[in-house]
């Protein structure tokens with residue numbers, strides 16, 4: 032038979048590997064499908080192969096997904112590496128250009144070794160020789176060079192006091208004083224000790240002498256300039272001209288008396304003084320005297336440092352970016368280990384998992400830690416993020432700043448926004464903005480633009496940030512000058528600072544007689560916001576949002592801040608546009624309308640896009656005045672029509688090349704989302720909190736108490752507050768009288784709390800919601816039992832949970848008095864079923880008034896074993912007679928629920 036005629040066969044174990052499943056699982060499936068196979072090494076036909084793949088299609092999808100995430104991660108890492116390399120090179124270039132006269136003073140360790148080893152004692156090279164070592168990158172020994180600590184002029188953090196003692200211990204070379212000032216590399220410290228101390232001292236002495244010689248030479252040169260008028264090289268002007276000079280003169284003065292080289296003496300004071308002067312010179316801002324420039328430099332420095340630190344952390348691969356509920360095999364792929372390793376670790380941690388079982392968030396964190404990684408959870412959107420090409424330098428242009436207004440309640444945020452929106456001063460045209468739009472652009476000084484996010488308060492700002500969208504460039508902090516710095520003012524400061532967004536302070540209500548701006552400035556300085564007039568870095572403007580005073584000046588300050596930030600956007604018409612969803616709403620006629628803040632490129636009518644989990648095609652773009660426009664560029668807020676579904680604030684809108692691509696990506700995100708929703712069960716449960724406490728995942732048990740009376744609440748709250756141990760305390764986040772409502776359930780869901788119902792029950796909607804949210808709602812009728820359960824739970828001693836399973840409920844619609852028997856209820860079965868031996872509780876307005884068993888259950892005159900929903904029946908309760916029309920009887924049974932791990 033020809034080879035190609037033979038049917039293609041597949042080994043079960045190979046298929047299992049491809050699907051990242053256990054071979055046994057696949058074998059079982061094949062057997063179920065009637066395949067005649069003996070073991071996992073058996074072969075199956077193509078048809079069976081396809082059957083397996085279609086049966087395990089979800090697993091296949093996940094495998095593909097993980098591979099893709101991994102590929103993207105690798106891409107990202109290499110980009111980061113490239114980025115940090117570029118930053119390093121840029122910094123080096125900057126250093127070189129900023130100190131043109133300076134000798135390339137960073138020496139490689141080898142170069143230095145040579146200096147030390149080959150230079151004869153007492154024959155230390157003259158200053159020109161010191162200037163010889165070549166720059167780091169040029170000698171191709173950057174790795175070696177990195178192990179040194181170059182003292183870089185721009186790193187103004189070097190503490191001369193700290194440097195001085197180290198001078199005695201480490202090999203030091205100094206540049207000539209001509210290099211002082213500006214961003215200059217002064218020398219290197221060889222941290223690799225191990226050299227003979229004497230030698231080092233000697234070498235150091237020699238270098239110090241040479242340095243002193245240079246001082247003298249320089250001073251002599253200067254003297255020559257004075258006397259002969261000859262043109263000689265002067266030291267750079269920066270570096271606090273005056274002071275270093277006097278030091279130099281002083282040292283020169285002393286030195287002139289003796290011969291330089293013969294009896295070299297180390298004057299450590301001179302050296303440290305020079306280092307100090309140099310550094311203070313650097314801090315003086317390269318002599319330009321412009322505080323703004325200096326602030327900008329400092330900010331840029333800080334940003335760069337942060338970026339580098341982030342890049343380094345990432346490039347060291349200490350962070351594993353993973354979606355919640357990843358399976359062992361996905362996690363294994365991301366960390367470059369085998370799924371077996373992960374499963375073994377899980378066993379060691381007391382968790383029994385299979386290769387495709389979804390792990391919970393806490394387990395992922397623990398396992399990652401075991402492998403030396405920090406788990407960073409990403410959403411399905413991030414996992415499938417569209418990685419944009421880097422912006423080409425020529426496409427970048429200055430863009431308008433995006434501003435958010437924050438401040439305490441009633442301090443005038445809305446008034447300021449309203450004034451800006453309506454005023455001709457800034458809007459530049461009459462009429463102002465009447466349309467409601469989550470963001471709008473205003474024109475200041477005729478041609479300069481500012482985009483305002485119309486979401487006053489830090490909640491919206493933080494909510495967006497929580498979704499990874501950092502859109503705000505500048506925060507205007509409104510503080511009422513007739514009031515004080517308030518808790519929300521502090522919160523706003525903290526939120527802005529946490530996001531690294533600069534603040535411009537607006538002291539509002541200055542028109543009021545009680546206004547006391549100075550008091551506010553003092554309070555602000557105590558809160559870490561020192562205004563410019565007081566020598567701080569925060570710009571401040573007194574305004575009256577009501578009367579329109581100082582608003583133009585405030586806008587001017589915002590623009591200055593923006594200038595300092597050098598905000599740029601990609602204005603290329605070629606790049607696929609992207610933006611952030613600021614807010615969305617569903618309009619009956621138009622469908623979904625979203626306010627989009629374009630961030631990159633131009634969003635055009637007709638563009639297909641994805642936005643979070645949804646997609647669409649731009650049908651129309653409108654500006655803040657409701658005027659249709661064909662396209663919108665960076666920092667431009669527009670209303671966009673054409674979404675298939677409602678996107679969320681903070682979602683990124685990305686233009687795709689084709690509709691098909693957009694649909695594929697959105698579908699992919701939806702699949703992951705569904706998977707997550709399906710697996711989501713991270714709710715705090717009383718019977719599993721001991722484990723969470725042990726793992727350090729819980730520090731506080733949040734509780735909501737609903738009870739029948741105030742007295743019970745008080746008793747419960749007092750008792751619960753006393754139950755706490757060193758690791759965890761009980762926090763009652765809400766308490767109230769009456770039945771458990773949907774609001775209680777929502778609060779519990781939002782704050783990961785458990786609900787304790789004391790002689791009360793949830794209403795129907797609350798019950799459904801609690802089930803949907805998988806919340807732990809517990810019902811008690813004895814206070815002691817509540818306290819006992821919580822106490823035991825905290826200690827991890829909670830016995831197997833006796834779980835209550837609701838069977839059904841009925842309503843009492845009539846009450847009959849039957850002689851000798853008592854009151855009998857004529858009832859209607861609302862839902863579920865009731866059984867003769869069911870446990871029951873009687874509820875009046877949601878509050879439990881009886882708990883026990885049925886005395887009788889009848890249909891017409893006959894005793895019955897059960898009654899279904901929709902039927903009428905009669906019942907009486909054991910040892911309880913006080914039933915009323917409208918009461919609800921709930922039937923339930925107690926089942927033992929296995930405790931979770």
Ligand SMILES: Nc1nc2c(ncn2[C@@H]2O[C@H](COP(=O)(O)OP(=O)(O)OP(=O)(O)O)[C@@H](O)[C@H]2O)c(=O)[nH]1
Pocket residue numbers: 438439440441442443444445446447487539540541542543574575576577578
């Ligand atoms: N006299 C005076 N009153 C002002 C000024 N700015 C705002 N107000 C008044 O202060 C009150 C609160 O102003 P809002 O703009 O609503 O304050 P807000 O910070 O937006 O308040 P919330 O939206 O509740 O957080 C209103 O009665 C305004 O009229 C001002 O410059 N001068």
